[in-house]
Amino acid sequence: MTKKMWRNEVKYLTPYVPGKPIEDVRRELGLDEVIRLASNENPIGPSPVALRAMSEALKDSWLYPEPSCRELREKLGVKYDVSADKIIVANGADHIITLIGNAYINSGDEVIYCKPTFTSYREITLLMGGIPIEIPLNKDFEADLNGILNAITSKTKLIFICNPNNPTGTVVKNDELESFLNQVPDGVLVILDEAYAEYISINGYRSGIDFVKKGYPVITIRTFSKFYGLAGVRIGYAVSSEAYLEPLLAVKQTFSVNRIAIAGALAALDDIEFLNKMLLELYEEKERLTIELQKMGFVVINSQANFLFVDMKQEVSTLFNKLMKKGILIRPCSPWSLKTFSRITIGTFDQNNSLINALKEIQQEMLSVK
Known part of the structure; x- marks a missing residue:
């Protein structure tokens, strides 16, 4: 029943x-x-500096956090040379994925991604009544960009590319990614999930943020869980144009990021x-x-x-x-x-x-x- x-x-x-x-x-x-x-x-x-900052932040845990995470967005904006208004902070990268789904996927919309990959793309698509379109990775366990392009229809709303991919750790070559973005039709938004981007050791590799700055229809997702060691406090962010982030702000919970996480993230960025x-x-x-x-x-x-x-x-x-x-x-x-x-x-x-x-x-x- x-x-x-x-x-x-x-x-x-x-x-x-x-x-x-x-x-x-x-x-x-x-x-x-x-x-x-x-x-x-x-x-x-985490950095010892971040641990001290989080410990200090506990003293103010009776206060609601600043809901827009302005200080952190401004610091990230300086780091990436983008406006703070092009950044949204949330309760981890998976929360950003949820917000994207809540903001963009209508019943019947198609969402394309390569498989195997992070399962949250499938789950949020199904939850919103969308249709997952799963393309196998290529023989080198990399995203099959041509396969994705061939799968695009008039119903396609989003494309998720996990880069580096989870669970394979592979990345898309820069020239192939830019060529791919140039072929994505209007009305289709590309989500570059870069939870592991800080570990990429390829000289001159361009991140999703670089493509955002060039005006491509991209939302790039980052997290403090992996490289910065803050998985337990849950904090991540997305970078995109203000127009693409606007609906995420509309569906985002007011106090989705806690004070301790914000303090840890701010301090972690400084301990180079x-x-x-x-x-x-x-x-x-x-x-x-x-x-x-x-x-x-x-x-x-x-x-x-x-x-x-x-x-x-x-x-x-x-x-x-x-x-x-x-x-x-x-x-x-x-x-x-x-x-x-x-x-x-x-x-x-x-x-x-x-x-x-x-x-x-x-x-x-x-x-x-x-």
């Missing part, structure tokens, strides 16, 4: 399944320590020395972990994010369970119908060593059984 009361669209939704919580693994297996390399969190955590050191460590560990995984016979796809997309040449579910019993969590890609693939977050030196040693032990155990 209860389900008869639901909105029709809700029946088609699949709840997002995040990486297994550390707390659950500790309780289920009686482990004191669990290393989670499954959710693409920054293992180093910490960010540079952290990024250098990540690049070094990504290279080291890639080499070690390849030595074990796994295939590692070139990633421009803070995680690796790995073909482990076996059903990952079994490997996942064996690693979990050793207190290490990775992300099986079976929800994306990639049963032999996993997504592995780049950890600290010690965390990566634990993973490498655990995988070697498992391989040795499997050989001894044979």
Whole structure:
């Protein structure tokens, strides 16, 4: 009887399944320590400067936050050389995706994206009564831009491109992206989800913000969850022309971003020395972990994010369970119908060593059984 009361669209939704919580693994297996390399969190955590700023902000937690996040928008505007009015701040990048759906998708509108990718694009489309049009990634696990262009119809409203893509870590080449944007017809808005953009190591790579500044019909999404290590306080933002952001402001909740998150984001932007050191460590560990995984016979796809997309040449579910019993969590890609693939977050030196040693032990155990 209860389900008869639901909105029709809700029946088609699949709840997002995040990486297994550390707390659950500790309780289920009686482990004191669990290393989670499954959710693409920054293992180093926030800048100490950001931690102090957030602690100080707690003193004013009885006050409502400034609803437009003006100070943060102005600081981001200086960083990217855009007007603060071209920036909207919300409760994480996934909240921005929700706002875009609420603001733009009508029943029957088509929304195109490549698959596998972040599942929120599908869910918000279905929730708003839209029609998801899913195009497979190409053979290199990159977005098939020609496939997207060929799928555009008179009903197309939005195109989502996750760049770098989750779960593959691949990016679209700059010249291909600009050529693609030049071919997108009027009335179709392109959403560039750049949650991992700060990790891109390609010299001269142009971000979605660059295309916004050139006047393309683009909304680019960024977050403080990954690079800045603020996933727990939930804060993200979008950059676009004022005209494209106007309906997002209309549907956005008044106090969607809390004071502690705003304080942390403001301070995190200033600690350049910490960010540079952290990024250098990540690049070094990504290279080291890639080499070690390849030595074990796994295939590692070139990633421009803070995680690796790995073909482990076996059903990952079994490997996942064996690693979990050793207190290490990775992300099986079976929800994306990639049963032999996993997504592995780049950890600290010690965390990566634990993973490498655990995988070697498992391989040795499997050989001894044979």
